[in-house]
Amino acid sequence: MKVFINKIIPERGYRMLEEAGIAYTVWKEKPILDRGQAIQFCKGHDAFLSAGQSGMDADFFDQCRHLKVVALHSVGFDGVDIAAATKMGIPIGNTPNVLNKATAETALLLMLTVARRALYHHRRIKKGAWGIAKPTEGLGFDLAGKTLGIVGLGRIGAELAKICSRSWGMNILYYNRGRNDAAEKAYGARRVSLETLLQESDVVSVHTALTDETREMFGLEQFKQMKSSAIFINTARGGVHKEADLIKALDQKIIWGAGLDVTNPEPMQPDNPLLDMDNAVVFPHIGSATRETRDEMTRCAVENIIAGLKGEQIPYPVNP
Ligand code: DGY
Numbered sequence: 001m002k003v004f005i006n007k008i009i010p011e012r013g014y015r016m017l018e019e020a021g022i023a024y025t026v027w028k029e030k031p032i033l034d035r036g037q038a039i040q041f042c043k044g045h046d047a048f049l050s051a052g053q054s055g056m057d058a059d060f061f062d063q064c065r066h067l068k069v070v071a072l073h074s075v076g077f078d079g080v081d082i083a084a085a086t087k088m089g090i091p092i093g094n095t096p097n098v099l100n101k102a103t104a105e106t107a108l109l110l111m112l113t114v115a116r117r118a119l120y121h122h123r124r125i126k127k128g129a130w131g132i133a134k135p136t137e138g139l140g141f142d143l144a145g146k147t148l149g150i151v152g153l154g155r156i157g158a159e160l161a162k163i164c165s166r167s168w169g170m171n172i173l174y175y176n177r178g179r180n181d182a183a184e185k186a187y188g189a190r191r192v193s194l195e196t197l198l199q200e201s202d203v204v205s206v207h208t209a210l211t212d213e214t215r216e217m218f219g220l221e222q223f224k225q226m227k228s229s230a231i232f233i234n235t236a237r238g239g240v241h242k243e244a245d246l247i248k249a250l251d252q253k254i255i256w257g258a259g260l261d262v263t264n265p266e267p268m269q270p271d272n273p274l275l276d277m278d279n280a281v282v283f284p285h286i287g288s289a290t291r292e293t294r295d296e297m298t299r300c301a302v303e304n305i306i307a308g309l310k311g312e313q314i315p316y317p318v319n320p
Helices: 011-019 035-043 058-063 082-087 100-115 118-126 155-168 181-187 194-200 220-225 243-251 291-309
Strands: 002-005 023-026 047-050 069-072 147-151 171-175 203-206 231-234 257-260 280-282
Touching: 002 035, 011 023, 011 291, 035 047, 035 058, 047 291, 058 082, 069 291, 100 118, 100 155, 100 203, 100 231, 100 257, 100 280, 100 291, 147 155, 147 194, 155 171, 155 181, 171 181, 171 194, 194 220, 220 243, 243 257
Parallel strands: 002 023, 002 047, 047 069, 147 171, 147 203, 203 231, 231 257, 257 280
Antiparallel strands: none
């Protein structure tokens, strides 16, 4: 049994495979593989461990129908045609839960960076403009006691609600298809309409999956409903907001600021106007990029591979 791994993964993954007696091929080169090359590699293997492979559509699974399991090195699976894989009888696994804390911390980092204008101040020093501190200049705002509106109160959203309600005393509003009783009880979260959330929140943080329902759900109309002093944070998927509308909202001071860990497309090009704006902060999709989290993601992915190759139920399945 042989697994193809399309990017270098933490050491723990190779050790687990060796202990299970599974051979592997790792693509270690730059540039990363394109779709056609990934298919060719998959053809010579029984399983595929995929870290962000693009183009996993119906044709991909048709050409790779021999695969016994595909393990994604991510929790998100919006780029993968799950229905097509299911039709071919290929189990797809992901890495749920293990990145909740790291992603919530990334949202918090963006919130603090934007609220305290950290990047602006950093650039000011670089420009030789530290100058003399004045009581009314360069001010940000406190997060403590403010209202956080969480769009999509799933596992990651709930983690953010926990940190912000317990450590910062923030009031939590949420917009979600279903009620989250546990978060209401534990963090005093209040379920409201999207309109109310936008109007009342000082920070709006997005934690939804990218689906037909959430694609481009944030545009100028939504930004105009937010307070002009509010921050928009997206650590979910770049496709959830309309970038041109966000640039307009920031440029015209319709909202105070924005923090993004995800963009559309990725990678963002270096000449993107958001990168030069003092009220925007962009990270290159580092939500899960901590040593501990990537290690755990690898464990989940390899457990999926091992079970799939044994013909057992995989522990973290995505297929319905
Ligand atoms: C995930 O796991 O889905 C993160 O966004 C990293 O891709």
